[in-house]
Amino acid sequence: MFSPAQTIRAILAPVLLTSLLFPSLYQPFLDSTWSTLRYSSFYNWSTFETIWTVFCYAAIEVSMTIVFLRHPEWRLSPSPSSKARAKPKGMRRPSRRIGEILLYIAPLLTMDLTMIKKFADVPLADILSSGNYDAHALLAPPDDHVLLAANASLPSKSFLLPTLHNFTASSPLQLVRALPPDAPSSRRLATELMASFLIYDTLFFAFHLSLHQIRPLRRWHAPHHSHDTGIHPQVTNQLSVFERLGLVLLANFSLNIIGSHVLTRTLFVPVFVWLLVEIHSGMDLPWGYDKVLPQGWAGGARTHMKHHAGGGGGLEPFFCWWDRLWEVCR
Numbered sequence: 664m665f666s667p668a669q670t671i672r673a674i675l676a677p678v679l680l681t682s683l684l685f686p687s688l689y690q691p692f693l694d695s696t697w698s699t700l701r702y703s704s705f706y707n708w709s710t711f712e713t714i715w716t717v718f719c720y721a722a723i724e725v726s727m728t729i730v731f732l733r734h735p736e737w738r739l740s741p742s743p744s745s746k747a748r749a750k751p752k753g754m755r756r757p758s759r760r761i762g763e764i765l766l767y768i769a770p771l772l773t774m775d776l777t778m779i780k781k782f783a784d785v786p787l788a789d790i791l792s793s794g795n796y797d798a799h800a801l802l803a804p805p806d807d808h809v810l811l812a813a814n815a816s817l818p819s820k821s822f823l824l825p826t827l828h829n830f831t832a833s834s835p836l837q838l839v840r841a842l843p844p845d846a847p848s849s850r851r852l853a854t855e856l857m858a859s860f861l862i863y864d865t866l867f868f869a870f871h872l873s874l875h876q877i878r879p880l881r882r883w884h885a886p887h888h889s890h891d892t893g894i895h896p897q898v899t900n901q902l903s904v905f906e907r908l909g910l911v912l913l914a915n916f917s918l919n920i921i922g923s924h925v926l927t928r929t930l931f932v933p934v935f936v937w938l939l940v941e942i943h944s945g946m947d948l949p950w951g952y953d954k955v956l957p958q959g960w961a962g963g964a965r966t967h968m969k970h971h972a973g974g975g976g977g978l979e980p981f982f983c984w985w986d987r988l989w990e991v992c993r
């Protein structure tokens with residue numbers, strides 16, 4: 664008999680290996696998926712990733728909450744047996760959480776609607792036109808009846824330098840994002856996904872460590888640690904605006920720094936949100952990712968629960984090598 668985690672591993676490991684070793688197996692599927700997405704208007708919206716993230720978060724957090732309520736026996740800090748199935752104090756109904764959603768999306772939508780999206784492998788001309796710039800004039804050779812100055816003011820292609828939309832009466836908002844013409848290979852997808860998680864895990868460890876160690880920063884992290892005994896899935900998003908923005912921007916940076924394909928970004932979101940909710944679930948799930956990954960790689964829900972219970976460690980979100988190093992060094 665296989666355990667649930669072994670079953671998941673038996674499915675995921677061959678998929679990962681074949682996508683790395685035999686990308687041609689997956690290419691027809693990726694090509695057709697990409698050509699569908701590339702021509703779908705929703706996927707071209709500048710706000711797509713914000714909407715996609717909220718959707719994934721809602722779907723995953725609600726599912727995890729249902730598991731939490733149905734399986735008191737998996738909880739890491741069990742409630743007294745008489746009210747084992749009870750909701751933990753502090754858990755809120757969806758209707759009470761509109762404010763939380765607005766607080767999450769307001770800063771992101773503001774960025775989506777004012778700044779040009781710059782993704783890897785997108786021709787500069789497409790990036791410029793998506794931001795309502797006259798790509799033809801800007802990119803023309805200087806002697807081609809265009810002012811020499813035009814080239815000098817070319818918006819930077821680097822994702823590190825934000826470029827505002829060229830606001831005009833007919834185009835008052837950045838509504839679209841320019842997409843790369845070609846689908847990625849499965850090898851690229853898998854490599855970029857793994858690399859972005861390793862990078863994010865390292866960056867967030869450093870960020871989280873500073874939130875705990877640097878006194879003036881502590882109050883930004885306090886909302887995340889103010890909950891009643893035990894944690895539950897909803898604690899995932901109990902974050903100050905500062906911390907939440909830091910989290911999103913670090914994830915964005917981890918994807919950008921390696922020049923991820925837009926499709927990698929789209930797949931990153933559900934996996935990322937899943938792991939975040941899982942480590943805050945307050946449950947030792949039989950199919951927890953810490954049991955799917957090789958032993959000793961993952962931090963997992965138990966380690967993060969200890970962090971929330973006030974113990975040491977558990978600063979690293981997904982893996983555990985930085986935590987171990989920190990414990991040894993301090």
Ligand SMILES: *[C@@H]1O[C@H](CO)[C@@H](O)[C@H](O)[C@H]1NC(C)=O
Nearest residue numbers: 778779780781782822915919
């Ligand atoms: C994420 O990165 C892209 C690519 O550089 C950028 O265009 C976008 O505005 C960023 N989004 C957020 C929410 O930071």
Ligand SMILES: [Zn+2]
Nearest residue numbers: 871884888970
């Ligand atoms: Zn913390």
